[in-house]
Amino acid sequence: MAVLRVKFTKTKRDKLAQVLWILNWISVVTGAILFSLGLFLKVELHKQGEVMAERDIQYVPNMLIAVGLIACAINFLGGKICYDCVDTTKFLRWKLIMLPYIICTFFFTFCVLVGALMCYCMHWELEESLNLGLTEAMRFYKDTDTPGRCFLKRTVDMLQMQFQCCGNNGYKDWFQIQWISNRYLDMSQKEVVDRIRSNVNGKYLLDGVPFSCCNINSPRPCIQQQITNDSAHFNYEHQTEELNLWMKGCRQALLEYYTHIMQSIGLTVLITWLFELSVLTGVRYLQTSLENVLRQGDPNSESDGYLLENSFMETARMNLNIIKSLGKGNQIDTATNGDPNINVPSTSKAHYGPDNVPPKQITEDS
Structure with a gap:
């Protein structure tokens, strides 16, 4: 039907x-x-x-x-x-x-x-691609003199300003990496040397973020350094100052x-x-x-x-039967090596000798 x-x-x-x-x-x-x-x-x-x-x-x-x-x-x-x-x-x-x-x-x-x-x-x-890629880009943010990485700083800064985001998952991601190049650190200052020595990997880590993380809608000047130190700034509490920095991560x-x-x-x-x-x-x-x-x-x-x-x-x-018939045809072609003139011997008793006895057995009896 x-x-x-x-x-x-x-x-x-x-x-x-x-x-x-x-x-x-x-x-x-x-x-x-x-x-x-x-x-x-x-x-x-x-x-x-x-x-x-x-x-x-x-x-x-x-x-x-x-x-x-x-x-x-x-x-x-x-x-x-x-x-x-x-x-x-x-x-x-x-x-x-x-x-x-x-x-x-x-x-x-x-x-x-x-x-x-x-x-x-x-x-x-x-999401996985962005997570890995942003992590790598932030890690090489400071390498402005390294061939192949010299434009990463500009790329990350433009990304954070365009999408109004900061870091991978948030602004605190910048606290865990050294994003300031050693060429811009004054090694004659005791504070800089002590901060590097205090880190196991010898990195200059600080509670600061790049300028591109600053929220342009903030009513006060952007606070980039000593973000978690309330006493370093007048009338400031970093737990409530959400307008000062972009709070959303760039991955999101x-x-x-x-x-x-x-x-x-x-x-x-x-x-x-x-x-x-x-x-x-x-x-x-x-x-x-x-x-x-x-x-x-x-x-x-x-x-x-x-x-x-x-x-x-x-x-x-009907389609299944067609597929099965094609499969059987392939098996016959494999058995005869593609030669249609070769007859495949049958194991049926109808092709045996007299009294349905195989030819070899007839020879032995005779």
Whole structure:
């Protein structure tokens, strides 16, 4: 029994073909949108590449770019097919191509769905990449004279000012690393030497942060040094002075920024998938209804369109039998080494000698 059978007149078939022609051209535009979104995401990730660990997080934009290009090609071909299907005689050109086209389009729409899900599943990998990358960037913040790291200070400062954040998880992360280069430390001062000697690793650690952590909305001048020392500043309590520094960590700020982008892109891709699936369904109805017209021989007659000629279980069983037959064919080819002239001997007793006795046993008895 056919699945979702619908009866079409010639007028309905012609209208369906015209509508599908328009929808396929709209799908070409949506494919270009997917390509643009993938390119946009790739550029946005590349902008903060210096504060991200070298993990493979580019697979999502690459997937969107590939899907967008394939969508343009597939839907362009689909538009041409649907335009020709208005005339039944022109449909004969595409009759053998339409079924492979529908199968390929079905797997393509599945890839679009996978791309949408990947946009929502990228959160944890992105968070881990940002966590490792920001930690490394802060550790090399002071190395302005080292080739390959000389621009990290500027990158981190611009990041903290642009996203209004400080440190990896918060401003206290700067207390645990030496972010001031030794070339700017006066080793003749006893305070500097004592602070370095007091640290096991010989680092100059202090309760201070870079200037880029200062909150521009703070009503008082920014306090960067001796942040935890209330007595060092007039009318100051570091536990309550939350407006003086950016309290949000840069990992959280960047993660929220990219999560918003990924959710917007994922929703767009999901809508595109639903649209592509509806177009594919229409093309399938058009194909089956036109094939039934050719069987009847009258181009003006009514015809049935359906998604599957048999039920889901029958279709699955039939495909499974085809796969099994192909497997058996491969086994026979392996046994004969691909030579059809070689006969595989049978172990059936019908091929034995008289009285169903194997030839070797007959020889021994004689």
